[in-house]
Amino acid sequence: MTSQYKASRFATPRDMPEQTYRLSNVCLPAPLSMGELETFSAISRQVSPLRKRHTLFEQGEAFRSLYIVRCGSLKQVYRDITREEHVTQFYLPGEVVGLDALSSGFHPGATIALETTSVCEIGPESIEELAHGDRTERGVGGCFLRVMSRAMHQERMMVRLFLNxxxxxxxxxxxxxxxxxxxxxxxxxxxxxxxxxxxxxxxxxxxxxxxxxxxxxxxxxxxxxxxxxxxxxxxxxxxxxxxxxxxxxxxxxxxxxxxxxxxxxxxxx
Amino acid sequence: MTSQYKASRFATPRDMPEQTYRLSNVCLPAPLSMGELETFSAISRQVSPLRKRHTLFEQGEAFRSLYIVRCGSLKQVYRDITREEHVTQFYLPGEVVGLDALSSGFHPGATIALETTSVCEIGPESIEELAHGDRTERGVGGCFLRVMSRAMHQERMMVRLFLNxxxxxxxxxxxxxxxxxxxxxxxxxxxxxxxxxxxxxxxxxxxxxxxxxxxxxxxxxxxxxxxxxxxxxxxxxxxxxxxxxxxxxxxxxxxxxxxxxxxxxxxxx
DNA sequence: CGTATTCTTGATGGTAATCAAAGCGGGTGG
DNA sequence: CCACCCGCTTTGATTACCATCAAGAATACG
The missing domain is CATH 1.10.10.10 (Winged helix-like DNA-binding domain superfamily/Winged helix DNA-binding domain)
Structure with a gap:
């Protein structure tokens, strides 16, 4: 799976040089950095692989867990009042699925495997742990906040990308x-x-x-x-x-x- | 300030009925609910009012504090590589300014007062407190997460609104x-x-x-x-x-x- | 091998950007 | 107090981009 290409550099936006944030990087959610990924992995558990077209969860389903994509890919589909479907996100390996359900407690869209996909589950107790973990900003809690802040910023840049x-x-x-x-x-x-x-x-x-x-x-x-x-x-x-x-x-x-x-x-x- | 109209109901997306999330509600960031506002207010301190056209912070400035708008309004302006300016957000009373800087540690856009505006500052120590506060999901830490998740979801709905x-x-x-x-x-x-x-x-x-x-x-x-x-x-x-x-x-x-x-x-x- | 998606290609029209120029404020200084 | 000026707003004419409609081609799938 991890093959000829060495994952050399991770383009975390930590080192933002003069704010030249390139639009070309915002079309997909940021994956976790290596450190973050380890942190998350440590407390997650594998679940059985999902086959193509099968859903990880349905729209409106109560939030239970976060997931990290191991391999494969998924799309998130939001069906609006008029029954129209909108693909709101693609999830690729290393990305966290379900963050957008934290506010309401319900998943705002169905998430469907585009191919055979396996994910890790982060249960509620682990989320608790993540959110409150330790008190350094570098620690687990800070990590969680950073992930969300990054996702938010990315969504915003996405808006910009599409507007003009x-x-x-x-x-x-x-x-x-x-x-x-x-x-x-x-x-x-x-x-x-x-x-x-x-x-x-x-x-x-x-x-x-x-x-x-x-x-x-x-x-x-x-x-x-x-x-x-x-x-x-x-x-x-x-x-x-x-x-x-x-x-x-x-x-x-x-x-x-x-x-x-x-x-x-x-x-x- | 609080005058003839009674703030009767707060449209928190908690009670999402059958996922009929109306697009007409997503054009601005969700303000804090009453409870959240109290939580934040308790640990924030007033800063001197900002006059029209004055900036709360510049693009690329290092993140120091979060702010809550007390009265007045601001716009967030992102200047891209081509020096073009994009208004990425308006902030109205009750809204949290600066969440998008948490990931990188730098403000991704300048924030400018549209009129005479006063804000409350939430310093780093208070943020710490917010993020790790207590261990119930209802508590301060959970509140913080909810605010971010909501903002994220809202940004996403915004994309949908604009796309088609x-x-x-x-x-x-x-x-x-x-x-x-x-x-x-x-x-x-x-x-x-x-x-x-x-x-x-x-x-x-x-x-x-x-x-x-x-x-x-x-x-x-x-x-x-x-x-x-x-x-x-x-x-x-x-x-x-x-x-x-x-x-x-x-x-x-x-x-x-x-x-x-x-x-x-x-x-x- | 046939059927059904998925993908490509062409023709047409509508929506909103752009270009251009004329009103309207509203603040400043005479 | 009035006049001027500059930015904001409105209005009109033209054009470009992309969605839509309509077939047809290729690919996947049973």
Missing amino acids: RTSDVRLASFLLALSGRFRQQGYSPFCFRLSMSRSDIGNYLGLAVETVSRLLGRFQHLGLLTAKGREIRIDDLEALAALADGRSRHSIWDTADEAPERLASMSTH | RTSDVRLASFLLALSGRFRQQGYSPFCFRLSMSRSDIGNYLGLAVETVSRLLGRFQHLGLLTAKGREIRIDDLEALAALADGRSRHSIWDTADEAPERLASMSTH
């Missing part, structure tokens, strides 16, 4: 976030498999399925990546990051290495 | 959230003054200033509210809520009580 940015920026950010996560987990950041469908991605990013598909097509056409079904190979990470950070010159169409005459014809319309 | 919904829904939700906040603070939920500019609202909601202005015009035209500069009077709360929850019949233009011929002409275009 265009569809290409959103998708690029999402892919980069995935890539970064895989790197941290010791997998290749360049070659990975999407465990979620285009439809899930679109729903999550607030884009139509068709738009996701078209964008992947364009990215591919521009040499940013190669997409074959759910297999993704990132060919130009730097350019993708430039796109995600809004540093790219003019959105999408004009990367100029191809179809310049189409550009000309479009500008005269 | 149209501009009119966003603005209606925002106004309703404001209205609800004023009600809870004991002020009239129907008549209030916006402490923020149209530009701030637009930035916060991801809309152009012009759009905000136009929408307010339309709302007024439809008899939903009366807007005179920054003074707002809500004339039809029910209709506004219907709009915010997507229960309104056809977005905006077709409320049929006026200008039906314009409708006809538009549909033929």
Whole structure:
């Protein structure tokens, strides 16, 4: 499972240099750092693996435990009053599931395995322990607070990402976030498999399925990546990051290495 | 300060009935409940009032204290790599400022008074106390966790609100959230003054200033509210809520009580 | 091997951003 | 007290982006 890639550096936002927080990192919840993960693991217990499409818990279910993803992945789906479904989060290995249920005592959304997935359970007694653990800010209690604060901040940056940015920026950010996560987990950041469908991605990013598909097509056409079904190979990470950070010159169409005459014809319309 | 309106009910999401969480409530952070407010107040100390445009702290400043808004209001502004400014939050009385700095130890955005504002400071020692207070989930520590979890959930619902919904829904939700906040603070939920500019609202909601202005015009035209500069009077709360929850019949233009011929002409275009 | 999702591709229209310019305050100084 | 000026707000015209509708292609699954 942990293979050729060494999880070299953990991009904890501790060392925030001049507040250059990159939007390209906010599309997924922050995983736990190594130390945090150990802390959590020490008091958690494995539960039997979840098969694809099976739920860890349903929407509205009473909160019982937190979970940490061991391997596999899940999506959180919130069904609103109009029965419409919204994918509110993807959970990848190392991430904590269920924090958003602490306030109300009920899970605000169903959480569904995208593939065979195994998680660790942190029961109420352990949560108690975590929250009140010891009195140093570095200790377990502080750790818990930090995890929540980070999650909150991340959600907020997510809002920003979606508010002004265009569809290409959103998708690029999402892919980069995935890539970064895989790197941290010791997998290749360049070659990975999407465990979620285009439809899930679109729903999550607030884009139509068709738009996701078209964008992947364009990215591919521009040499940013190669997409074959759910297999993704990132060919130009730097350019993708430039796109995600809004540093790219003019959105999408004009990367100029191809179809310049189409550009000309479009500008005269 | 606390005047004619009695703060009758606190809409804490504790009693979540069948998960019908209304989007119209998520546009602003949840204020503390009465009990929570008392808890926090007990260990906080007043600081000198902040005048309009003055900052409580700058972006990137090291975290020192949490604050609770006593009266007045603030906006949080995040300046990204491209020097663009994003209004990430408005803080109204009863709300906790600074929670998002706990993870990194640095404030992710500057926080600026929109009017003369006074806050209470919760120093590090008190935070310690809050986080580790006593061992019952009902106690101070649990309270702290709940506040954060709620904030997190709210940010998430905010994302949902913005992703698919149209501009009119966003603005209606925002106004309703404001209205609800004023009600809870004991002020009239129907008549209030916006402490923020149209530009701030637009930035916060991801809309152009012009759009905000136009929408307010339309709302007024439809008899939903009366807007005179920054003074707002809500004339039809029910209709506004219907709009915010997507229960309104056809977005905006077709409320049929006026200008039906314009409708006809538009549909033929 | 057939059926059903899932994914891609094209055509069209609506919503809201952008550009442009004209009112409106409201504070400051004459 | 009035006039001026600057920021805020409103209004109009144009355009770009993306959702939607509609097939068709590919892939998964039994």
